[in-house]
Structure formats: C-alpha cells, structure tokens
Amino acid sequence: MTNASLPESPITPFKTVSLAQRGRAGMEFLGSLQSFVAGTVRQRARADFNADPEGAALAQNWAQRNEPWSERIAKAKAVAERSTTYRYDRLMQRYVAEEVYTKGIPATEARRAEAEAFYAIPIKPAGGSLELDPSIPIPKYHSETEWHLMPGGWDGYDLYGITMGSGVGPLVFVRGGFAAVEAGDDLRQQRIDVAKQFPKKSYGRIYEPGCGGFGTLAAVHKVFPEAELVGSDLSPHLLRQGHMGAERMGIKVDFKQRDARDTKEPSNSVDGVIMYALQHEMPIDVNIDTLKEALRILKPGGDLVMSDPPPFAAVHPLQAVVLDWDTEHRGEPFFTVTREVEWADVMKELGFVNVEAYTIGAQGYPYIVRGSKPA
Amino acid sequence: MVDAPKQPYTGDEMMDNLIRMNTELMSELWVLRDRVTILEHMLQEKGAISRKAIDDFVPTGDLAKELVRERDGLVEKVVGGAWMQGFSVESLVAKAKK
Ligand SMILES: C[S@@+](CC[C@H](N)C(=O)[O-])C[C@H]1O[C@@H](n2cnc3c(N)ncnc32)[C@H](O)[C@@H]1O
Secondary structure, three states: OOHHHOOEOOOOOOEOOOOOHHHHHHHHHHHHHHHHHHHHHHHHHHHHHHHOHHHHHHHHOOOOOOOOHHHHHHHHHHHHHOOHHHHHHHHHHHHHHHHHHHOHHHHHHOOHHHHHHHHHOOOOOOOOEEEOOOOOOOOHHHHOOOHHHOOOOOOOOOOHHHHHHHHHHHHHHHHEEEOOEEEOOOHHHHHHHHHOOOOOOOOOEEEEEOOOOOHHHHHHHHHOOOOEEEEEEOOHHHHHHHHHHHHHOOOOEEEEEOEOOEOOOOOOOEEEEEEEOOHHHOOHHHHHHHHHHHHHHEEEEEEEEEEEOOOHHHOOHHHHHHHHHHHHHOOOOOHHHHHOOOHHHHHHHHOOEEEEEEEOOOOOOOEEEEEEOOO | OOOOOOOOOOOOHHHHHHHHHHHHHHHHHHHHHHHHHHHHHHHHHOOOOOHHHHHHOOOOHHHHHHHHHHHHHHHHHHHHOOOOOOOOHHHHHHHHHO
C-alpha cells in the first residue's frame, strides 16, 4: 500500500486507513444516535427535571446550597431518575459507550492488514522525537482502569490508534454529545479555542503534560505556530500515535514518556503549560502534584491554561448528574471527585497569580482555569 | 474485562434488553440502507442500472410471488414472535415447507 492509495480522513490532514462499509456505517449510526439522544432526548429530560418541584428548587440555588456535593448530587439524581426519558438517555449513552468498542474493535480487525501496511509507510521526518522510558513507574490507577469502557485501557489493544483515529473520533465523537461535550460541539475547534486562552501573543516553549496523542498540541500549533512543543504522557501507545501524527503533518514535537508529576524538565524552562482533559483522569493528590510541577517548570511570568469539564457548581443540576454518572458508568473513576473541587482556589493556594475560571461554551463547557507564575 | 452494568437503566432488566435489541436492529437496518444506497449509486455511476429504473420497476410473475412470500414470512416471524403458541416437529416442518 502506498500513501496515494489511502483515502482522505475527515479528521487528520493526512491519508489514513478507512473502515470497511459495515464498520463505518455501524460507527456512523452510533454517532447519529448519541447526538440525537444527547440533544433532543436530554432536553426533554431537562424539561422533566425543571417541571418537578424538587428539581426546580434545586436548580434555583444549586451552587449556594450548604451541603456536601455528594448529598446535592444524590438529591438531583433522585429527581432525574423519576423521568423515564432521563433513564432512556442513560441507557443509550451506556449503549454507545460500549458499542464504540464492541463494534469498533471488530471493524478495526477487519482492516488489520491495511493498518499494518499503513504503519509501515515511511514518513518524511519533521525533526520531532519520541522518548519512551520503560523505567517510569506507571501508577495503578492508570494501568488498572478501563478508561471510557475501553477494554484493557489506553494500551490494551495494538490498533486502538485505528479504532479511535479512523472510527470513534471521526465517526462518533465528531457529532458530540458525550460526557461534558454537547451534541453538535466541534471538538477540534474547542481545542483551538482553548489554546487561544493563553494570554500572550506569542510563546517560546509550550509543554503539555498528559498529552495523549497530538490532538491538543496540533491546536496549540495552529494558534502559536512559532512555539516549540513538548508533550508527555504515561501511555507508550498514545505517545507513538502522537509522534507519528505530528511527523506526518510535518510538525516538530518532542514526545516523552513522563508522569505529569515528574516531568524531569529544568525549573523555569517553559513559557506555557496546557492541560486538556487531563485533570479528570487523575486522583486529587496527583492533580495537586501536577500543578506544583507545572509551576516549577514555568518561567517566571509563564502561563498555565487548563481545560476540563466544569465543576458541579458551574452547571445545571441535571448536567451535574450527567457528569457524575460517568464515574460509575463510563470508566471515569475520578470524574466526580475532580468536579467537586474549585481548581482556581487550589491554584491560588499553590502560588499561581492572575487566576481566573470561566467557561467559553454555552452550557459551561469548555471550562477554563488559567493562571500564571509570579514574574 | 469491562463488566455489564450493575442495574438496568430503565429499572427493568427485560426492558433494557428489549431496548438494546431494538437499537441493535436499527443499527443493522442502517448498515444495510447505507450499503444499498452505495450500491445503487455505484450501479448508476457505472451505467449499469439507474436509480430511476429501480424506482420504476414493478415486480411481476415469479419475482412478485417471491416477494409476497418473503414479506408475509417476515411479518409472521416478527409480529407472531410476540405470541408463544406451542410447537411440534410437525408444525415446524410445515412452517419450513410454506
Ligand atoms: C483524556 S486523555 C487527554 C489527552 C490529551 N490531553 C488530549 O487533549 O487529547 C488523558 C490523558 O492523561 C494521561 N495521564 C493520566 N495520568 C497521567 C499522569 N500521572 N501523567 C501523565 N499522563 C497521565 C492518560 O494517559 C491520557 O492520555
């Protein structure tokens, strides 16, 4: 197989392996289903919630209630579950979350030969690097979780790059409507909008801990083409995918296998740090240590931009119930605990200055917390 | 191993199962419709059969009889599936011969 014989991908600017008809159409169906359920059906569930006197009362003073979050969520959940529409919405969310793998992996297997040929195509080097470090301790929370119901977790299947890059990403997630992402949201544009939250006009060196692949750094490159990019993650599979993607796109990025708490970068060495969808995949103590590490490697006056689903306090109670649901039902063990915290306060305590928290989306997502290291 | 949900989302396990079955059927239906649409498109592109010719075609003779047989069989299987009526080897063989 040559590069020229490969189809254009709707999400990557380079050609890639496409799924065969059954796999493709099956995944596209899931995209339509999820988008409809999260849009239309969820709106009805929300109307049911607001029509319930207890629900209306909760929505009135949701952020100010003097109760622990667990109690508030339990009350809102009881109201939500009185609606058959809400319960149907949840079943369908769960169904799609399972099916993206139960359909996606067989669809990928059907293309194994093409995928292996694709990976063997030589790439014109862009000058980036990939540094894997097998000596790094991998925390148990990371290796033992089947994130998002993904069998085996991030590194559980050698062709997850195809499952995600040719299937779930361009055919399902592209329609939005899962976790904090609203139906119809444009994920790629959202990453660009988040990168635009860096307050300066130009940056020398930008670091992304927990970069996974190349999704967010590609957005950063779009906004700050001059910036030198470094990304790190625990997952060798994602780092390999990221490196390959960046090189194919001709963008120089250094990828390193690192724990976000211990980047091994010199102190005061980067101008910007971006964290995208990282916080909710780490326990609280790991998050705090990661923020400390970001503060250490930032140059004085350097900026941190963080984007993750909004805290419970910043959304409608039904949306809080929906976010909380991911913890138990979509392989997100830290979704709830990390949504209970106001991270802007934590950053101030740790010594960040000019700390701000705000949303740049209609329903509270994408949610931004940003701050700087004192000059 | 990704485990099955601990409790049914609708509150009734059979209802969850039925909705899952129904959704899976809708998926199969879509996969087929996607394929047929592509097939028609490709046939037309290659100049073999136009979409209009398919629309205008009226089945007659043996083909019409075959379609009636298939259609009635489908209705019987799907609609009749809701009523358990008891069966024997004879009834099943008779069904197969229909
Ligand atoms: C939802 S993904 C987001 C990836 C990426 N930031 C993006 O925008 O697509 C979360 C990532 O966090 C990584 N991760 C979790 N704990 C980590 C840690 N302690 N150090 C580094 N990466 C970590 C996971 O491997 C995963 O790639």
